[in-house]
Amino acid sequence: VERENARESVRKQVDLSRRNYQFTFVQYDPAARAYIFAVEPRSANPYLLRGKIWINDQAFAVERIEGEPVRRHSVFVRQTRFVHEFAPFGEFWFPVRHHSETDLRLFGRAVLDIRYFDYHWEMQKEAQP
Secondary structure (H helix, E strand, O other): OHHHHHOHHHHHHHOOOOOOEEEEEEEEEOOOOEEEEEEEEOOOOOOOEEEEEEEEOOOOOEEEEEEEEOOOOOOOEEEEEEEEEEEEEOOEEEEEEEEEEEEEOOOEEEEEEEEOOOOOOOOOOOOOO
16 A cells, blocks of 8 residues: 555645645644644545644644544454654654554454654765766
8 A cells, every 4th residue: 555655646646735635723732832733535535534633833844643544444444543643853754653543343453553763864876877
């Protein structure tokens, strides 16, 4: 799924943008120093989400996404809830945590926790013609 969504033509259909979502201001969270918006998908694309996003008040970057997929991807899944968290590394924002909980019809609850750390990047040299 991630590889498919990374293609340019598909990515435009799932980007966190006005083309794909309706954004409604909910409140300002002074503790998180972030603006909270409710997000509702504009289409039935199964890779879109329904939930809330936190926008950092200084960088205007997405620092948290909390929600659920618009559509279940299997009849065995009752509900999936997730939280994605992002943090700045230099001038770029990267994922630092993903947490999801899925209620399954036959197997109970599945929990996935991923923590990202130790980001390192280096400038690529441009290819010489």
